[in-house]
Amino acid sequence: PRYVLAFGVTRPAVARRTDDPQRHREYAPPPSDAPGTQRRSEEDRLFRSSAFHPEASAKEIQRLLAREQLETRNPARTRSAHRRSPHKASLQNQRASVKRRKKAKTMDQLRAMGFDGPEAEQALRQADGDIEVAVNMLVNGAVAPATESPASAGVDDSAAVEMLVAMGFPADQAQRALNASAGDANAAAELLMQPVIEEFHAVRPFAYSEQYEDDDGEEEDLGEIVVNDEMHNPLAAMRPGEDGRTAAQASETGATIAAEAEHERKVRLTSMGFSEADVARGLTRANGDAAVAAGFLTFPT
Structure with a gap:
């Protein structure tokens, strides 16, 4: 069995202590239609957290519950990051890094042609990364006005900001990281804590092409990626x-x-x-x- 600490880091479960008879009882959640099920849900979650880690302190249990609340609010963003195999997660991180570098390079080309600012970014987005189509849209004034999305408007998640601030990050940096990660506290923490990983992805002495099956069962071509x-x-x-x-x-x-x-x-x-x-x-x-x-x-x- 495994349990999940804050920010999606998995660690092997610690064996239950033998000196505490309460640790030997099996956890059996009540039926969903049993009386008082909602009232007991919080203490059931506390028991699950402490049962998987006998040495867990109240602070660690609180962090586990805070993460569960974040996942409840953002199920699409926080799902499966810790469920994927390390190899697949690494490949997907590298693929995202390659896409970011490609987009930055294309924006540099547009700036060299005299196009810059939000309109150029919007044209590139509408052209799905095709620089020729984006240039034609900019020249002909065919760029549709951008509609403000929740991510561009900023993510208002005070609990996630407080969590990142408690780790020592300035509040403004924490908010920007949350905006960039669409409210995903785990991804925001990675952005703030792992600059050396970005440096690793930026230098690519070895590369190859590989296909893998994503969570929806569809194959995607990763193209050129780093060999770990x-x-x-x-x-x-x-x-x-x-x-x-x-x-x-x-x-x-x-x-x-x-x-x-x-x-x-x-x-x-x-x-x-x-x-x-x-x-x-x-x-x-x-x-x-x-x-x-x-x-x-x-x-x-």
């Missing part, structure tokens, strides 16, 4: 956890990159106000993941 081969790609040493350690041990270059990435994580966390000793303990506990370490340091058990 920790044995042959030293840049994989930037990644936390076992993959990063494997890449660091595979070559001298990988070891150097891993040391720089570790230093970057420590600087990032100490700049949030945590001591170096606490940061070192937090990173060790989080297996090198800076985002998870920040959660441990913000809500110590």
Whole structure:
């Protein structure tokens, strides 16, 4: 069994303690039509959270419940990020990174032609990324006015902002990250905490084309993407956890990159106000993941 901490990070479930007889009782949720079901729902959720992690503190349980509330409000955005296999999630992250770089390059070409601003972005969006069609629309004045979407209008989610601020991010940066991620607190935390991952995706010494089946059962062509081969790609040493350690041990270059990435994580966390000793303990506990370490340091058990 597995349980989910804040920001979608999964960890193996901890064995239940044997000195507490209450831990041995099996959890059996009441029938949906049983009297008092709604009244008991909150304590049932608390029991599920604590039963999966006997050492969980009240703060950790509160964080789990806060995440569940976020997923309830944004089911389309927060679904399946932690359900996908790590390989598929990594491929989809890389595909999104490739799309962002392609869009930025196309916008640079439009600026070089003298087109800039929201109208150029709107034309490119309506042309589905085709620069020739976008230029024709701009020249002929055929760009339809943009309709304000909830994402462009800004996401008003005070609970998610407070959660990110509690991790040490300025409120304005937290709000911008939420706007960019359409209110997804997990994605916003990644935007704020993982600049080194973007650097890893930006440098692509190896590439290949692969097809995979998405959650809807449809195959999509990823095109040219980064190969996360920790044995042959030293840049994989930037990644936390076992993959990063494997890449660091595979070559001298990988070891150097891993040391720089570790230093970057420590600087990032100490700049949030945590001591170096606490940061070192937090990173060790989080297996090198800076985002998870920040959660441990913000809500110590």
